[in-house]
Amino acid sequence: MRFVEKVGSWFDQRLQVGKTVKETLAHPVPRQTASWFYVFGSAALVVFILQFVTGILLAIVYVPSAGEAWSSLQTLNYQISAGWFIRALHGWGSNFMLAIVLIHMVQVFLFGAYKYPRELTWILGVFLLLMTLGMAFTGQVLRFDQDAYWGLGIGSSIASRIPFVGPALVSLLLGGPIIAASTLSRFFTFHVFVVPGLLIGFVVLHLILVIKLGINEWPMPGRIVRRATYLQEYHELIQRDGVPFLPGAIVKDIFFSAAILASIALCALLLGPFGPGGQPDPTIIQTAPRPDFFFLWLYALLSFLPPSMETPILLIGPAVALIVLIGLPFIAGEGEKSWKRRPIAVLAVLLIAVSLGALTHLGRHTPWSPVMDAWSREPIPAQYLAGRGALERQGALIFQSKQCRNCHSLGNTGGERGPALDQVAVRLTQDQLIRQVIQGGGNMPAYGKNLSPSQTTALVAFLETLHPIGQPPARDASQTELHRLGL
Amino acid sequence: MATFQQPGADASDGETANIPCWVRRQDGELFQVFAINCAHLGCPVRWFPQSNLFMCPCHGGAYYQDGSRASGPPERGLFEYRYKVEKGALFIRTGQLPTPGAQASLATRSKSCAS
Numbered sequence: 001m002r003f004v005e006k007v008g009s010w011f012d013q014r015l016q017v018g019k020t021v022k023e024t025l026a027h028p029v030p031r032q033t034a035s036w037f038y039v040f041g042s043a044a045l046v047v048f049i050l051q052f053v054t055g056i057l058l059a060i061v062y063v064p065s066a067g068e069a070w071s072s073l074q075t076l077n078y079q080i081s082a083g084w085f086i087r088a089l090h091g092w093g094s095n096f097m098l099a100i101v102l103i104h105m106v107q108v109f110l111f112g113a114y115k116y117p118r119e120l121t122w123i124l125g126v127f128l129l130l131m132t133l134g135m136a137f138t139g140q141v142l143r144f145d146q147d148a149y150w151g152l153g154i155g156s157s158i159a160s161r162i163p164f165v166g167p168a169l170v171s172l173l174l175g176g177p178i179i180a181a182s183t184l185s186r187f188f189t190f191h192v193f194v195v196p197g198l199l200i201g202f203v204v205l206h207l208i209l210v211i212k213l214g215i216n217e218w219p220m221p222g223r224i225v226r227r228a229t230y231l232q233e234y235h236e237l238i239q240r241d242g243v244p245f246l247p248g249a250i251v252k253d254i255f256f257s258a259a260i261l262a263s264i265a266l267c268a269l270l271l272g273p274f275g276p277g278g279q280p281d282p283t284i285i286q287t288a289p290r291p292d293f294f295f296l297w298l299y300a301l302l303s304f305l306p307p308s309m310e311t312p313i314l315l316i317g318p319a320v321a322l323i324v325l326i327g328l329p330f331i332a333g334e335g336e337k338s339w340k341r342r343p344i345a346v347l348a349v350l351l352i353a354v355s356l357g358a359l360t361h362l363g364r365h366t367p368w369s370p371v372m373d374a375w376s377r378e379p380i381p382a383q384y385l386a387g388r389g390a391l392e393r394q395g396a397l398i399f400q401s402k403q404c405r406n407c408h409s410l411g412n413t414g415g416e417r418g419p420a421l422d423q424v425a426v427r428l429t430q431d432q433l434i435r436q437v438i439q440g441g442g443n444m445p446a447y448g449k450n451l452s453p454s455q456t457t458a459l460v461a462f463l464e465t466l467h468p469i470g471q472p473p474a475r476d477a478s479q480t481e482l483h484r485l486g487l
Numbered sequence: 488m489a490t491f492q493q494p495g496a497d498a499s500d501g502e503t504a505n506i507p508c509w510v511r512r513q514d515g516e517l518f519q520v521f522a523i524n525c526a527h528l529g530c531p532v533r534w535f536p537q538s539n540l541f542m543c544p545c546h547g548g549a550y551y552q553d554g555s556r557a558s559g560p561p562e563r564g565l566f567e568y569r570y571k572v573e574k575g576a577l578f579i580r581t582g583q584l585p586t587p588g589a590q591a592s593l594a595t596r597s598k599s600c601a602s
Contacts, residue, residue: 153584450538
């Protein structure tokens with residue numbers, strides 16, 4: 001023990017950091033901040049360290065070459081002992097890190113911790129969020145499978161829409177004219193050197209500011225932040241009711257971080273690593289590319305925006321979001337901190353959470369995509385064929401063989417791109433059905449050139465039978481009147 | 488569907504150098520060569536001969552057999568490669584990942600050349 005002390009003091013005489021470290025660890029924090037609400041920042045740091053360590057272990061085996069990356073991941077999964085587990089830890093660690101960073105941000109926002117004098121801490125945090133998202137996206141590319149390949153295509157298509165510089169930016173991003181070896185090398189460099197380097201720098205600055213400016217006190221309704229008096233009030237608070245960070249507040253941080261690490265390990269153990277999916281071979285087109293969980297909301301949004309709004313929203317939206325996030329501490333740098341007196345702040349968080357949640361849910365189910373194999377996989381429900389004549393049954397066959405089912409469901413099976421047709425005859429008359437089939441419209445392709453007149457007749461005859469028993473199909477009111485008058 | 492080798496590709500590109508495209512023979516030596524990438528966001532479109540449509544699995548874009556837009560989010564028809572037929576072989580002009588922005592700027596350029 002004496003020897004350790006001696007060595008320690010030998011170093012400290014030269015480095016002279018011991019005093020600073022001791023003071024930092026024992027710096028007083030407001031007693032009420034030793035709370036379970038204040039554990040997310042430290043947990044994000046711990047998961048970042050886990051990502052760092054597992055990332056280094058993966059880089060030992062991973063080959064960042066378009067020709068070999070995919071097979072080196074197979075080697076990791078199946079040939080290197082515990083290789084799959086390290087990949088799973090890294091993959092799940094990434095999901096947990098993004099989730100914790102987002103929760104940390106929401107907590108900081110709702111507790112008013114971004115207000116004076118912690119504006120810069122918040123801004124650094126915004127950049128840390130962007131970098132974490134950047135790591136998630138570049139990491140997904142390094143998994144170099146089909147999803148990564150086509151995901152790069154989607155990223156390029158979005159980037160190419162930026163006026164003037166778009167195409168140049170795409171070739172900068174891809175490192176050439178197409179997605180190939182230099183693309184992967186570029187993303188590897190970003191994921192392993194550039195972004196982590198920036199992350200470390202920003203994390204250090206973020207932490208220095210947290211220690212220098214003190215942890216945000218527990219917000220009390222009615223305790224107003226004013227630039228003129230805040231620093232003195234905070235100082236008085238920690239004099240009056242402060243506890244040292246070590247050992248006073250750190251216990252909950254340690255427990256929470258340990259619980260998170262255990263959860264990541266459990267997920268990794270039970271659910272395993274993410275992919276890789278199919279080989280990154282562009283000629284295998286029987287694939288439906290999906291981004292990772294945290295980008296599903298964007299994927300869903302891209303299918304719902306009207307075409308004319310898509311490019312402006314894609315290009316202006318992120319810029320506006322960034323300006324709002326960075327501008328926030330300057331617009332609302334003073335005033336009430338407690339979320340109990342900030343209804344707009346609470347509603348904004350709820351609105352964003354519900355929107356992202358709903359879009360993510362839709363992104364998982366993709367109701368807008370045709371179900372490519374519905375026409376050959378899902379039979380027409382028996383009750384829609386029972387009692388039908390030859391022409392109507394022929395129409396049912398055409399309905400399947402012309403792949404109407406890929407976009408329209410019957411009996412809750414089939415695509416959801418177009419409306420379900422179980423009761424279509426109640427909505428559309430015979431003439432309207434014929435017109436819709438031949439001309440399309442309302443987001444449906446026109447089938448006029450693909451169907452012969454007799455095929456159209458049979459198809460419409462079948463569609464006319466699709467109405468609930470006891471409810472008559474739609475009739476053209478003028479025709480009905482003529483019929484009644486015997487004309 | 489046809490596959491071509493990206494010009495200038497080397498071994499490190501692996502299978503990413505093999506790029507597919509759709510070739511439609513209209514009549515004799517009259518062809519249309521479509522890029523595999525959807526004009527919306529670049530996902531691979533598939534040809535369905537039964538309904539004579541190209542369909543995209545990502546956001547549900549659909550195109551007619553001549554490549555023109557049928558429905559869904561794409562703002563335009565499929566990207567087309569320029570081609571020539573020499574001694575019974577079909578050559579196409581390629582080299583770049585077709586994206587909405589690149590195609591747009593290409594069109595602008597050729598327009599300014601013509602004027």
